[in-house]
Amino acid sequence: MQEDFLHYIWKHKKFQINHLKTITGESIIINTVGQHNLNSGPDFFNAQLSINDQLWAGNVEIHVKSSDWFLHHHEKDKAYDNVILHIVWEHDTDVYRKDHTVIPTLELKDFISKDVLNNYKNLFAKQNKWINCEHDFAGIDDFILNNWLERLYLERLERKAKTIELLLKESKNDWEAVLFQMLAKNFGLKVNGDSFFSLAKSIDFSILRKSRYNRQTLEALLFGQSGLLNQDIEDVYYLNLIREYQFLKQKFKLENGHVLPCHFFRLRPSNFPTIRLSQFASLYYEHQNLFSKIIETNHLDDFYKLFKVSTSMFWDTHYTFQKESKSSKKMLTKSFIDLLLINTILPLKFCYAKQIGEDVNSDIVKTATSIASEKNSIIEAFNSLKKISKSALDSQGFIQLKTEYCDKNKCLQCAVGNTLIIK
Template sequence: MQEDFLHYVWKFKKISIQNLKTTSGESILIQDVGMHNLNSGPDFFNAKLTIHNQLWAGNVEVHVKSSDWYLHNHELDAAYDNVILHVVWVHDTEIYRKDNTVIPTLELKDYVHRDVLSNYNMLFTKNNKWINCENDFAGVDHFIFENWMERLYFERLEGKSVLIKSLMEASKNDWEAVLFLMLAKNFGLKVNGEAFLSIAGSFDFSVLRKSQSQIKSLEALLFGQAGLLETNFENPYYIDLKKEYQFLKQKFQLDNKAVISVQFFRLRPLNFPTIRLSQLANLYFQHKNLFSKLMEVNTLEAYYELFQTKTSVFWNTHFTFLKESKPSNKIISKSFIDLLLINTILPIKFYYAQQKGEEVNETIIHIVSEIAAEKNNVIDAFSNLKKLTRGALHSQALLQLKTTYCDKNKCLNCAIGNKIISTN
């Protein structure tokens, strides 16, 4: 038995509320279960109960056993002086107030609905299940499932807003600078994300603004700060970049000592840092006010058009500075743009609208629903349980569900878990 389940039972009145009695036989009428407190102190604030024909207003504390009161040292904490009812699964000892009167106790085990208890026990019986509800996941009501997916997606956006907020504070509210930092991080993907973020953060964004008129300057800035211009390769493109970087380094007093080294190991050539940095440089060469353009766009196709960017000509026949390769145009793919939208553009659009007091939720839902779902082990496992129909909205929501709820056994805080437990 988990205390969280008892919170759920009390909060949603999953008990036979008629003829409730304390362990001493006094009648209990619930007028208000109180406000669920998720911080320290009693579990429910400001409950209203009639106990033995006397109206009480105060707090409710919930435990598996009555003796947990003393185990948690509540008798020493003044925050618990106003508890009017002790709700427990098993009553194994009396609890006293400071004036030596007994705190009324409700023992739940005789009042919880049998279906609720049975469903709860079934849900939390592992039996090597991937998630607790995998046997019932596919049968969840469509309306409940879709609403919960949307809530989870915006919960995930809220989580991503934490980094955006910290970057905003550090940049003194420069939206263009924050966009560049976030884009750089995501151009680096998982392997080079932190390295690319450190590159973008190693100089003031004003340096990039002053270098945007020439692609050579932008590439020299990014490659140089990444530490990729520190050897002696005998090709004109490399030599030009190195000369340009030395000029920029002196002009802007650049320093890259704190930059994290980029990695090539275990990356597909198209994801090599050389290719991604050139694409990022070309993106900013094409668009001088990228943030305002991205915030104005409201369709997926318009985003695809805006990100139609490729590398500089040199990279058509190279993946690194040293070795020549088979010719190919290294254009940013739609799948890569999808990742940028999921991890950078839509989170920033969401946070920007919040700061301006604007409503863009429906627009974001429409766009993310059109983006193809990510492919990974978690999404594949969910797809085996239930067909996913709303693209990246479902995949992002399910990633949030798995990491925040399923993995932590927080089924009682999940709309799907709640529905399963409540089913007759």
């Protein structure tokens, strides 16, 4: 038996609330179960109970065994002086207040149905399962799942907002600088994300503001800081980049000692850092005040137009500086822009609206619902149980579900787990 389960049972009144009695036979009538406390102190604050027709207001503490009260040294903690009811699975000793009066104790095991207990045990049975509920997941009603996924998506946005808030603090509330750093990370994708992020952090955004009127200057800045201009290559474009970067390095006293190296290994040529950095430079060359444009944009098609950029001309016939390739225009694809929207643009819009006191949740949810679902191992696994992930909102919700609930066995805080226990 886990204490979390007893918290869940009490909080949601998933037990026989009629004819409740303490271990000494006193009647208990629940007016309010109290406010669940997830920090230190009693488990539920401000409960209201009638015990033997006497109204009590105070706190409730929950343990598996009564003796856990002493195991946790609550008898020495003033925070527990106002406990009016001790709820346990098994009563094995009396617990006293400081005035030596016994704290009323409710032994829950006699008031929980066998069906609820069996469902709980089956859900948490260890059978080498990918997630605890994988055998029952397909039977969950779509309405429950869809509502839960929307809530999970907003939870994920809140988590990403915390990262943005830290970057804002570092940049003294420069939204353009934070956008630059976050976009850089996402242009690098999984393989070069940390590298591109360290590159963006190595450049004061004021330098980018002064350099963005010339595409080659921007490319020189990004390629140079990333360490991609350290080769011996006899090419006019490459040599011009080196000269431009050396000038910028001296003018702005640039340092790149902490920039992580870029990787080409096992990447598709279209995702080579050279290609992504040129596209990134083009984005800032073609759009001044990019942050303002993003905040003003609300329709998905307008986002696709805003991010419809390509590499500079040299990269039409190259993927690396050394080797020429078949000519092709290397535009940002719709699927790549979707990733930028999911991981950077929508979280940033959410965080900005939150800071200025606007509620744009419905607009963001609408946009996320219009973007195709991501494809990764988590989404494939959930879809194999029940094919339901159709949009980015779904896929982000499922990622949140797996990483923050399933992997941490938080089934009691999950709408799916709740449904399976009380079915």
